[in-house]
Amino acid sequence: MASKTIEDVLFPGIDVRVEGVSDSSGILVVGAVSTARPGRCPNCRKEARRVHSTYQRSLDERPLGLCRVVVRLRVRRYFCDRGSCSRATFVEHVPGLSARYRRSSTGLVGWLRSIAIELGGRPAARLCRRLRLAAGRTRLLRLLTAPTVPDRAPRVLGVDEFAFRKGCTYGTVLVDVEAGRVVDVLPGRTSETFAAWLKEHPGAETVCRDRASSWPASPWP
Ligand SMILES: [Zn+2]
Missing domain, CATH: 3.30.420 (Nucleotidyltransferase; domain 5)
Known part of the structure; x- marks a missing residue:
């Protein structure tokens, strides 16, 4: 039987490499770095060539067992080299894991949205508390939009x-x-x-x- 890597288990099919896993007051912190191809500028769709800088994003992820999970994801900021484009730089997103303006992983947002669709505001918020998913009623309802x-x-x-x-x-x-x-x-x-x-x-x-x-x-x- 072929052995699985930690990436296969935690992030199947997603372009990241896990650099370390640690425990921080009961929260499982997974350090990861994007291995995705250079992204495209959200304004003009030109593929980026030059890295401007890197920085770390924190994403709430679905829990593992009784542990809350946070992904510390290192992503790249790119220059947009198209002279006519109004955007100077942009940050890459890792498909299947991170999205613009979101502080939760794509997988966690999917869970929360499904729970909100099934249960509506208050019952959804109660279930999330029991499942240790950080999401209040207002946030759950906003996901329905x-x-x-x-x-x-x-x-x-x-x-x-x-x-x-x-x-x-x-x-x-x-x-x-x-x-x-x-x-x-x-x-x-x-x-x-x-x-x-x-x-x-x-x-x-x-x-x-x-x-x-x-x-x-x-x-x-
Ligand atoms: Zn551009």
């Missing part, structure tokens, strides 16, 4: 409602079931709002609702 809403609905569209606060404000989460990601978040939970959304975003072949709700069973517009 989709970055860009596609023009067309996904083929299989999941519809679920959640409460911002019990008995108070409701919202509706629309999910691309096949891709497993949030597509949009609608205010309220009336079928009119959803019908209007479907009219503006055609393409859904199947609509599934996970939990009992105020939606009529049929017909869908």
